[in-house]
Amino acid sequence: MDKIVLASGNAGKLKEFSQLFSGWQIAVLPQSDFLQEEAEETGLSFIENALIKARHASAASGLPALADDSGLAVDALDGAPGIYSARYAGAGASDADNNQKLLAALDGVPMEKRGASFHCALAFVRSAEDPVPLVCTARWSGHILTRPAGDQGFGYDPLFYVASEKLTSAQLPREVKNRLSHRALAVRKFEQLWHEEMVLPQQHQADAGKKLF
Ligand SMILES: O=P(O)(O)OP(=O)(O)OP(=O)(O)OC[C@H]1O[C@@H](n2cnc3c(O)ncnc32)[C@H](O)[C@@H]1O
Numbered sequence: 001m002d003k004i005v006l007a008s009g010n011a012g013k014l015k016e017f018s019q020l021f022s023g024w025q026i027a028v029l030p031q032s033d034f035l036q037e038e039a040e041e042t043g044l045s046f047i048e049n050a051l052i053k054a055r056h057a058s059a060a061s062g063l064p065a066l067a068d069d070s071g072l073a074v075d076a077l078d079g080a081p082g083i084y085s086a087r088y089a090g091a092g093a094s095d096a097d098n099n100q101k102l103l104a105a106l107d108g109v110p111m112e113k114r115g116a117s118f119h120c121a122l123a124f125v126r127s128a129e130d131p132v133p134l135v136c137t138a139r140w141s142g143h144i145l146t147r148p149a150g151d152q153g154f155g156y157d158p159l160f161y162v163a164s165e166k167l168t169s170a171q172l173p174r175e176v177k178n179r180l181s182h183r184a185l186a187v188r189k190f191e192q193l194w195h196e197e198m199v200l201p202q203q204h205q206a207d208a209g210k211k212l213f
C-alpha cells in the first residue's frame with residue numbers, strides 16, 4: 001500500500017495532516033482528486049461519521065481512505081455542538097458564524113464553567129466495504145474564552161484556551177498544536193494501530209512464507 005486518500009474537505013485539517021503525516025512513507029492524496037460530492041454525515045457519533053466519510057472516499061477512489069470526524073463538546077452546553085460543530089450555526093455556516101453562536105450560547109457563563117474538549121475520531125478503511133476498519137479517538141481539554149484571540153488554525157481555535165500554554169489554539173505555534181491537539185493524539189494512536197494491524201501482519205506473512213518454502 002503506497003497511496004491513501006485523506007477523506008476531508010476541510011483545508012485546515014488537510015494542512016495539519018500534511019504535517020502530522022510528514023514522516024510517513026505513504027502518499028496521502030486529498031479526496032478532492034476523486035470526489036464529486038461529499039458524504040452526508042448522518043451518524044450519531046464522531047466514529048460513525050468518520051467511517052461514513054472514509055467508506056465514501058474509498059468507494060469514489062478505489063483506494064484505502066482515512067477520515068477525521070471531529071468537533072468541540074462544551075460542558076455547559078451538555079456536549080454541544082459536538083458532532084454538529086461544522087454546522088452549529090446552520091448548513092454552510094462559516095467558522096466566524098459558529099464562533100459567534102458559541103459565544104452567544106455561553107453569554108454570562110463564568111470562566112470556571114466554560115470547560116470544553118475537542119474530540120477527534122479517525123477511521124481507516126482498506127476498501128469501501130472493509131469489515132475491520134482501524135478506528136481511534138482522542139480528546140483535548142481546554143476552556144472557551146469570551147472573545148476570540150489568534151489567527152492561526154481554523155474552526156473554534158480562536159476561542160479554545162489551552163491552560164498549559166496560556167494561549168488559544170489559534171495563538172499556538174503550529175508545531176505545538178500538532179503536538180498537543182486531539183488530532184495529533186489520534187494520529188499517534190493511529191500510528192500504533194497501523195503498525196500492529198498493517199505492518200506486523202505483513203512481516204509475519206513474509207516470515208511464514210520463508211519457513212514454508
Ligand atoms: O468533514 P470534513 O470534510 O473533514 O470537514 P468538516 O469541516 O466538515 O469537518 P467535521 O465534519 O469533522 O467537523 C468538524 C468541525 O469541528 C471543528 N474542529 C475540528 N477540529 C478542530 C480544530 O483542530 N480546531 C478548531 N476547530 C476544529 C471545526 O469547526 C470543524 O468544521
Ligand SMILES: [Mg+2]
Binds near residue numbers: 041086
Ligand atoms: Mg464534515
